[in-house]
Amino acid sequence: MTTKSQSYLTHFRNIGIAAHIDAGKTTTTERILYYTGRNRNIGEVHDGAATMDWMEQERERGITITAAATTAHWTRSGTSDDYTVNIIDTPGHVDFTIEVERSMRVLDGAVAVFDSSQGVEPQSETVWRQADRYGVPRIAFSNKMDKTGASFELVINDIKERLGAIPAPIQYPMGAESDFKGIIDIIRMQAHTFTNDLGTDIVVSDVPAEYMDKVQEMRQQLIEAAAEVDEALMEKYLEGEEPTIEELVKAIRAGTIQKKIFPVLCGSALKNKGVQLLLDAVVDYLPSPLDVESIKGTDEEGDVHEFPADPEGKLAALAFKIMADPYVGRLTFVRIYSGTLTSGSYIYNASKDKRERVGRLLKMHANSREEVSELKAGELGAVIGLKDAGTGNTLIADGEDRVLLESIDVPEPVIKL
Numbered sequence: 001m002t003t004k005s006q007s008y009l010t011h012f013r014n015i016g017i018a019a020h021i022d023a024g025k026t027t028t029t030e031r032i033l034y035y036t037g038r039n040r041n042i043g044e045v046h047d048g049a050a051t052m053d054w055m056e057q058e059r060e061r062g063i064t065i066t067a068a069a070t071t072a073h074w075t076r077s078g079t080s081d082d083y084t085v086n087i088i089d090t091p092g093h094v095d096f097t098i099e100v101e102r103s104m105r106v107l108d109g110a111v112a113v114f115d116s117s118q119g120v121e122p123q124s125e126t127v128w129r130q131a132d133r134y135g136v137p138r139i140a141f142s143n144k145m146d147k148t149g150a151s152f153e154l155v156i157n158d159i160k161e162r163l164g165a166i167p168a169p170i171q172y173p174m175g176a177e178s179d180f181k182g183i184i185d186i187i188r189m190q191a192h193t194f195t196n197d198l199g200t201d202i203v204v205s206d207v208p209a210e211y212m213d214k215v216q217e218m219r220q221q222l223i224e225a226a227a228e229v230d231e232a233l234m235e236k237y238l239e240g241e242e243p244t245i246e247e248l249v250k251a252i253r254a255g256t257i258q259k260k261i262f263p264v265l266c267g268s269a270l271k272n273k274g275v276q277l278l279l280d281a282v283v284d285y286l287p288s289p290l291d292v293e294s295i296k297g298t299d300e301e302g303d304v305h306e307f308p309a310d311p312e313g314k315l316a317a318l319a320f321k322i323m324a325d326p327y328v329g330r331l332t333f334v335r336i337y338s339g340t341l342t343s344g345s346y347i348y349n350a351s352k353d354k355r356e357r358v359g360r361l362l363k364m365h366a367n368s369r370e371e372v373s374e375l376k377a378g379e380l381g382a383v384i385g386l387k388d389a390g391t392g393n394t395l396i397a398d399g400e401d402r403v404l405l406e407s408i409d410v411p412e413p414v415i416k417l
């Protein structure tokens, strides 16, 4: 049950964007930051030219895209629901497999980006398996729909054949390559047509007749997949009743969180087409910190303790990346699982068996840094002033008994004599 102190967490999404090199992870992340910034009127943008200016200016200023965790905000389209979306950087190169795994530990869900002209490439397969290993729910984004050779079907088939997962397309592209015009939302049976070159203007209309049979068939398959994970929906389905949009979204969300359903979307990050709909899907289908299993830790007696996501609980945080910053020095990126980390307080680094003082706390945004007095359960940010904390260290409240959070390494079986 969600208590009052936890209620903000339903509007939190901690996500990673995972991809094969070149599939468009950077471009997709930049677009997400652009839209989430625009959403909050950070960087006023009125037309396509300004869009590019904004991106270039940010690049010159050294956009914090490279921050280990960037905090963005998204208002779900068609609603006034505000979400905090923390984007955790997942290194895309196979050589950084350990780093990828480390980042997998601190995110609750991921967007897997594929190149529609290439399908599922070997490296995407590696990242997918790592996400499987860490039980990370996913949605897939079939990017580069504007590119020569782009095929949504290719990605759908590859997800089935190469990844052995059951794809659940929730969109269907209108056109492809240079003729990529828009996206059909299969759940709501609406067509989103991009009317300017950058895709920032979208006209929503009924599904064009030429796509009707195809998307109706796909919708039927989607309802069947959703019915498999939702009993009430199954009953309706068996009685020949149509589920409501809300019921369908709820069932797909549950199936995604259980990793039984992998919603698949499409678009072109480079042309700014479909990224807003991707953000809507992130908040619709990926889990909040309350939807995933609580992190566990082991004490010196070998007893296991759970740390539910609650700002009023015992402090449990994981340092997942150390960065050197030219202005403030050592930045320790942390995810707070439980409790509240306060600037100026003392914490116990259980991994190093050391007491340390927390200096200033920062939340990293795409184009600014925000100094905060505390980081609460579910939040990610950077700590200035920790001298000893290293990647993978457990941070708990000062004075607490030593507990180590689940380690990154898969534990060897312990044979007790």
Ligand code: GDP
Residues within 6 Å of the ligand: 019, 020, 021, 022, 023, 024, 025, 026, 027, 028, 092, 143, 144, 145, 146, 147, 267, 268, 269, 270, 271
């Ligand atoms: P990353 O290695 O996954 O981070 O990929 P990048 O975002 O750097 O993109 C790799 C290349 O693909 C760059 O040249 C991008 O401009 C290009 N690219 C990214 N998204 C798209 C897209 O939607 N359409 C097309 N045609 N090119 C894209």
